[in-house]
Amino acid sequence: MEITQQTLAEAWQRTAAGHALLHGIELPPVALSEDELEALDEAAEQSEDGALCLLLDEDGTVRGHHGAYQEVFATRDLERVLYLIAEAAVRRRHGGSPEETAVTLDRIDPAWGRRFRSGGLDDTATVEVCGRDPLEGLAWIAKSWRDQAPYTVLEFYRAAPGRSVDAEALALLYGADLAQVAAGTRLKDLQAVDGGREYLDRQWESCCFGQAGGWTYLLHHDTPPGAYADKEAYAALGIKENVRLTATSAKAIYSLDYTKDDRRVDDDWGMLELIWYERGRAPYLRGGELDFLNQALRRAELDHPELTHTFELYFHALETSLGLRLPRADFEEGDVRVAYWAER
Known part of the structure; x- marks a missing residue:
């Protein structure tokens, strides 16, 4: 299914409503053009916010940005977009160490916790403890x-x-x-x-x-x-x-x-x-x-x-x-x- 601004908003609303730890977290600002993204970036700079912004392409690709020029992800997978929004939101709202972020995501969805711990975009990677100095x-x-x-x-x-x-x-x-x-x-x-x-x-x-x-x-x-x-x-x-x-x-x-x-x-x-x-x-x-x-x-x-x-x-x-x-x-x-x- 191609991602549109409406499907993205509705999907995030359902996701946030389904987890107490996500209640009150709004969908990041969505831009539909590079000019709109730059305007969002200027507003974020003035507020010293630095939060995640989204750029939605015509083909349904969602591009996550920190600032107008630092693209941090690009995907047409809606579930992946929802996870990445949640990951950024949990880090900002709850702060703490990476381990605390992982625990919070575990409580929302164990698959999300595994995904965060692996550092990848899915939860299938085998994670082994380093064990070295x-x-x-x-x-x-x-x-x-x-x-x-x-x-x-x-x-x-x-x-x-x-x-x-x-x-x-x-x-x-x-x-x-x-x-x-x-x-x-x-x-x-x-x-x-x-x-x-x-x-x-x-x-x-x-x-x-x-x-x-x-x-x-x-x-x-x-x-x-x-x-x-x-x-x-x-x-x-x-x-x-x-x-x-x-x-x-x-x-x-x-x-x-x-x-x-x-x-x-x-x-x-x-x-x-x-x-x-x-x-x-x-x-x-x-x-x-x-x-x-x-x-x-x-x-x-x-x-x-x-x-x-x-x-x-x-x-x-x-x-x-x-x-x-x-x-x-x-x-x-x-x-x-x-x-x-x-x-x-």
Whole structure:
């Protein structure tokens, strides 16, 4: 059945009337055009509301928006629309933690509670408890990275199954010093020179590289002119996936770029900012290309309420969904491979 403004209003009225916890919750404002949506957004900004708005297309597609330009879902499934409206309403009305939101949705409809816990758009996913310490995985670096330490850019590269990206070749392609790469220089080696003073002065000119969790990582600040200019050498590495995390603390810009098979995975959103993530609310398009990350974040929230830093939750979700890792012990003990950029 095609969704119309009337069928949507009637369906929500029945849904809200059928559950005491939804009594009094109105259908979000519905726009029938982009101009109407912008007008709703302006009104929401003036009231500092930030609530969900709906854009109803002529073909019956319902598009959920937070603001005029951030589309958070698009579906022609009426039941799915009702769930997403209820999820947003419960978060706003009852507040609390993601677990409290899940419990409230459980009381309304157990299927809705399961759906919220899975982080997906249906309740069929199998949910398993994590059982790991996030700070022993990728999340250990999240807080310091926010202040661009130890590096501004965290890059991860993965080849096709059965292959790996050569970490030394990648570092050299970026411009690492050949002699230091060949010598197997480690962080503690550079820190031992001149009592570590030279490394403190030149750390901004260094890179760090290695392999963990099936990915090759390369961490750095600025890259030298001409880095990875050799396109043939880059292609020979066999890279199929690349994840790039960039921190600019002075401007509070923290971004994610994920490329797979030479195509940016972003649902056409452009730059993906980590600060969009708010605990309990999926940061990316529901059912979109990055929905796997929405689901991993929901699991991280529910499995690890002890993590109060949102970037730690985000990094743990990157680990559980994509397998990204950085060897904490190697960094802390100075065993991680490093090199300065070659002088040109």
